[in-house]
Amino acid sequence: MNPRRSASEAHEKIPTLIFDSSASAAASLAREVKELIEAKNREGKAAVLGLATGSTPVPFYRELIRLHREEGLSFANVSSFNLDEYFGLGPDHPESYYRFMCDQLFDHIDIPKANIHLPSGTVASDQVFEHCRQYEEMIDAAGGVDLQILGIGRTGHIGFNEPGSSRESLTRRITLDRITRQDAAADFRGEENVPRFAITMGVGTILRAKKIALMAWGENKAGVVARAVEGEVTDAVSASFLQEHPQSRYLIDQGASRELTRVKLPWLVGPVRWSPQETRRAVCWLSNSLKRPVLKLTDEDYNEHGLSDLLSEQGPAYQLNIRIFNQLQHTLSGWPGGKPNADDTFRPERANPYPKRALVLSPEPQDATVSMGSTLDRLREQGHEVKLVSMTSGSLRVSDAEADKFASILLELGITAPASWKEQTEYAQRILSLLESKGAFGEDPLELRKLKALVLRGELRDSAQALGLPQDRITFMDLPFYEKGRYRRFKLEAEDTAHIVQLLREFQPHQIYITGDAADPSSVSALCFRALKEALKEAPSDGPCSVWLYRGKEKALEPWEIDMAMPISPMQLELKARALTRYTSLTSMELEATKTNQGTAQAYDSLGLANYEAIESFQRWQS
Ligand code: GLP
Numbered sequence: 021m022n023p024r025r026s027a028s029e030a031h032e033k034i035p036t037l038i039f040d041s042s043a044s045a046a047a048s049l050a051r052e053v054k055e056l057i058e059a060k061n062r063e064g065k066a067a068v069l070g071l072a073t074g075s076t077p078v079p080f081y082r083e084l085i086r087l088h089r090e091e092g093l094s095f096a097n098v099s100s101f102n103l104d105e106y107f108g109l110g111p112d113h114p115e116s117y118y119r120f121m122c123d124q125l126f127d128h129i130d131i132p133k134a135n136i137h138l139p140s141g142t143v144a145s146d147q148v149f150e151h152c153r154q155y156e157e158m159i160d161a162a163g164g165v166d167l168q169i170l171g172i173g174r175t176g177h178i179g180f181n182e183p184g185s186s187r188e189s190l191t192r193r194i195t196l197d198r199i200t201r202q203d204a205a206a207d208f209r210g211e212e213n214v215p216r217f218a219i220t221m222g223v224g225t226i227l228r229a230k231k232i233a234l235m236a237w238g239e240n241k242a243g244v245v246a247r248a249v250e251g252e253v254t255d256a257v258s259a260s261f262l263q264e265h266p267q268s269r270y271l272i273d274q275g276a277s278r279e280l281t282r283v284k285l286p287w288l289v290g291p292v293r294w295s296p297q298e299t300r301r302a303v304c305w306l307s308n309s310l311k312r313p314v315l316k317l318t319d320e321d322y323n324e325h326g327l328s329d330l331l332s333e334q335g336p337a338y339q340l341n342i343r344i345f346n347q348l349q350h351t352l353s354g355w356p357g358g359k360p361n362a363d364d365t366f367r368p369e370r371a372n373p374y375p376k377r378a379l380v381l382s383p384e385p386q387d388a389t390v391s392m393g394s395t396l397d398r399l400r401e402q403g404h405e406v407k408l409v410s411m412t413s414g415s416l417r418v419s420d421a422e423a424d425k426f427a428s429i430l431l432e433l434g435i436t437a438p439a440s441w442k443e444q445t446e447y448a449q450r451i452l453s454l455l456e457s458k459g460a461f462g463e464d465p466l467e468l469r470k471l472k473a474l475v476l477r478g479e480l481r482d483s484a485q486a487l488g489l490p491q492d493r494i495t496f497m498d499l500p501f502y503e504k505g506r507y508r509r510f511k512l513e514a515e516d517t518a519h520i521v522q523l524l525r526e527f528q529p530h531q532i533y534i535t536g537d538a539a540d541p542s543s544v545s546a547l548c549f550r551a552l553k554e555a556l557k558e559a560p561s562d563g564p565c566s567v568w569l570y571r572g573k574e575k576a577l578e579p580w581e582i583d584m585a586m587p588i589s590p591m592q593l594e595l596k597a598r599a600l601t602r603y604t605s606l607t608s609m610e611l612e613a614t615k616t617n618q619g620t621a622q623a624y625d626s627l628g629l630a631n632y633e634a635i636e637s638f639q640r641w642q643s
Contacts, residue, residue, distance in 0.1 A: 028282040028289040031250045034262050035269040038277045042079050042237040042541045045271040049169075049233055050083035054093050056167055061097055066135070068159075069100045070168030070226070071125075072179075073117045075508035075542040076235050077169055081125040088129045095131040099162050101155075102138040103170070103179035103226070107148075107193055107217035109141040114463045114506070115207050116141055124509060139191065139219035148219065152191040156225060168229035172236050175199050176244045176257030180220035183256045187264070189222030202608065206507045210419045213460050223261050232268035234259060236276040238540040239574050245272060246279035275538055287326045294330055296347075301580040302327055303344040304627060313628025314345045348629055351585045356395050356568075356638075357404040357531065368584035368640070369531065369566060375404045379529035383548035383572065384414040385480040386603050387535055389487070390613045391570040393596040394588045395533070395636050397487045407527055409495045410480055411520075411548045412502035413473035415464070417605045420455050422475045423468060427451035473498070476605070483602035487595065497523070501547060512547050520555035529565055536569035536641065545572045556643070567641040573609055576616045577637045579623050588617060588634040 029036070039045035053069065060067040071077070087093040102117060111118040118138050126136055137158060143151040159165060170178045175197050181189065182197040195217055196204075205211040226232065236245050248259035249270060255261075262268040277283045286292045287302060294302075306325055307314045322331035322340075334340050350366040353359070359367060360374035378399050382388035388396060388408060399406050427448040434445030454468050464472065477496055484494055499516045534552055535545035549569075556567075568584060571577055579585075588596070597614050600606065617634035625631040 026290075028286065030289055031281040034249050036249050036277075036280070037269065037271050038280075038283075039271065039273055042235075042273045045235060045237075045273060046077075046079035046083050049080055049235070049271055050087055052233075053084060053167065054087055054091070057093065057095070057098060060166070066097045066099050066162070068162050068164065068166045069098060070165040070170075070221075070229055071100050071102045071121065072169050072171050073102065073104070073120050074171040074173075075540055076171035076237060078124055078509055078542055080169065080235065084125065085128040095129045098131055099135040100131065100137060101159050101162070101165060101221075104218050104220035105139045105141040106215040107141050107219055108215045109461070111141075113141075113461055115461060120509075139221075141219065143219075148193050152193070152219065155191045155221070159225065159228075165229035166231065168226055168232045170226070170232060170234040170259070172234060172241060172244060172248065172259050173197075173200055174203055174240065174244055176248055176259050178223070178226055178234065178259050178262075180218040181223050181226075181258040183258070185223050185258045186255055187227070187261050188224045190224050191219065191221050193217055193219050205607065206417060208461065209416065223255075223258050227261060227265050229265075230267060232262055232265055233271055234262060234268070235271050237273045238543070238546075239275040239278055239538045240540060241272075241276045242279040242575075245270065245276050246281075246284075250281060273541070285326075287329065292329065294333055297580065299330065299334065299340075300344055300347060301578075302330055303340065304348075304578070304580040307627050311626070313626070314348070315341050315628050317341050345628065348579060348624070348627060351582050352587060352624075352630065352635075353584060354398065354587055355402065356584065356586050357399050357402055368638075370564070373530060375402075376530035377405045377407070377527060379523075379527055379532045380406060380408045381411055381532060381534040381548065381552065382408065382480075383411050383535055383545040384417065385410040385412075385476045386414065386483075386600075386606060386610065387545065387572045388533070388570075389480070389483045389596075389599050389603070390606070390610045391535070391572050392533060392586075392636050392638075393483075393487055393599050393613075394592045394617075394634075395570075395586045395638075396484075396489060397592065397595065398586065400487070400489055400493075406489065406493055407495060407529075408484060408489060408493055409497055409523065410477075411497045411499050411551075412544055413469075413496070413498045414476045414502075414605075415469045415473035416502075416507060418472035418475050419605065420460065422604055423451060423471050424455055426471065426475060427455075469503075476603075479603045479605075483599040486599035486602060495523075499548070499551070501551075502544065507544075508542060510542065510544065510547055512551055516547075516551045517554040517558065520551055521559045524555055524559045524561070528561065530563070531566045531568065533568045533570060533638070535572040535574075536639065538571065539574040543573075553643070567643070568638040569641050570636070570638055573607070576620055577639055579620070579627060581639055582620075582637040583640040584638040585620070585624065586636045586638070587621070587630075587632040588636060590633045593617065593634045 057067045105117045109116040139155055175183055180194050201211055201214040204214045208214045248257050253260045253263050282289050317337055319337045353368050357376045358369040358371045362371055364371040380388050430444055430448035434441035454465055501510050501512050501516045537546040537549045593614055620635040620637050621632040
């Protein structure tokens with residue numbers, strides 16, 4: 021399947037299909053699988069599928085299940101070979117890939133258990149070599165993989181073929197890369213719990229498949245997708261080896277396409293319709309690449325760097341520069357809730373009403389502090405009615421050590437007055453024994469999960485206090501989808517939206533802050549945003565209500581994407597850093613939040629705007 025390529029795709033070395041959403045990409049691939057199975061059935065043969073784990077294929081598996089249930093697609097004549105398995109995890113371990121595949125696909129379709137193959141995570145160390153050899157043999161004996169499904173890790177790995185895996189590599193045991201283990205940290209509640217090894221099909225094994233389809237969603241994958249699709253074939257990005265396979269292709273959504281030349285620098289590969297945003301992006305890009313402030317760009321600069329079209333349409337440079345400079349300038353505002361009694365023609369937020377009811381939605385408890393702690397502080401200080409809502413409990417992020425700490429203190433307190441602390445002591449003992457019996461990797465029983473949620477509540481209260489936000493401004497929503505699910509496989513339901521509808525009706529916000537859906541569509545922040553969008557349809561606000569998107573764990577907004585830039589002084593930045601120290605469960609990326617804010621300020625400075633210490637940034641959501 022090699023779709024005809026247009027000139028704009030000239031930089032791409034693998035056919036790459038960009039879809040509107042992961043759902044539509046997944047539906048198209050699922051339909052292809054249906055056709056494959058039916059064609060094989062007609063030949064009286066079994067279809068052999070190579071399957072992958074991770075959040076990426078989840079919408080694809082849901083669609084296969086739907087085709088099975090609603091369109092009668094049978095998997096009775098299908099064999100499957102999974103790419104990989106964590107070494108050291110048995111099939112019943114909640115994070116084993118075997119369990120993942122059963123939960124996400126196998127238990128919901130009619131594939132015979134005997135046709136399912138995954139490498140074993142519990143094979144004895146001295147048997148690994150033989151086990152891997154047999155896995156290869158089994159694939160060949162089945163006639164080879166007809167269609168291999170892949171996701172891509174942030175290191176560019178396919179399966180678990182970490183950087184350095186050769187083109188010829190076969191199924192083997194591999195040591196996991198640090199970034200891969202960081203990315204799996206939330207699944208295992210802490211990086212230290214992530215297995216160090218895995219058994220994976222090799223690059224050579226994967227390339228033997230007759231067809232290959234690699235899926236990738238969200239901005240976090242955009243950089244590595246661009247390297248794999250447009251860069252050299254290199255063992256530093258094992259997904260780049262797909263360039264050498266004649267029947268391979270990438271299926272990606274808008275977010276994952278963002279670093280491709282045709283999306284990022286479209287003027288280099290063809291004519292462009294110069295929308296205001298595209299214009300702003302081109303000017304910022306030019307300024308960035310020439311390391312020259314916007315106001316110093318010349319006609320020649322535009323002409324010599326592929327922007328002659330833009331110049332002839334909107335030039336001369338002097339006028340274009342001033343216009344874009346002013347636009348950027350107008351994004352800067354220390355009044356996130358709007359400046360009362362001021363002309364707001366060029367301000368990001370309207371002046372009236374004042375004060376505003378500002379609803380700050382934090383998908384997981386720490387998100388808002390990490391990404392907009394200083395803005396929260398500013399809104400409160402400027403007299404707005406701030407409501408900070410933690411949408412999910414975040415309990416899955418809290419380590420066993422935190423629960424252990426709490427239970428141990430309680431137990432010790434009990435010793436001081438054994439009679440009156442009887443129940444509390446029993447509770448503490450129960451928690452400690454739950455921790456011991458479930459082990460480092462086990463699923464948390466409900467009682468433990470509740471305690472972990474309370475630990476995080478305490479941390480959020482502490483950090484809000486550091487920002488001067490009173491306790492009564494904080495609401496804990498505990499959306500059910502989170503309580504019922506696990507990372508990478510959450511499923512939003514109507515009841516989640518219902519909770520938000522109620523909140524909107526009660527609070528009637530004038531402005532809402534929330535993370536958008538730029539990252540993985542299965543992430544907690546993307547699901548919370550989707551629930552808000554549904555809720556806004558059901559409960560539209562009476563008057564105008566602006567929705568401001570902030571970036572959470574994802575890449576920070578680029579200056580050309582920013583609609584409101586909130587400058588932060590050195591003292592305010594210190595305050596935010598202090599508020600962040602109240603959380604024990606921040607990822608390394610979240611701990612860098614203040615550096616990210618400084619990076620945005622530097623980007624504004626380089627464009628020739630004021631030189632601030634740091635900036636928190638927001639994008640206006642256009643529904
Ligand atoms: C793991 C899996 C890969 C998967 C990758 C990305 O490393 N072994 O097969 O592609 O994670 O995961 P996700 O799809 O959750 O981003």
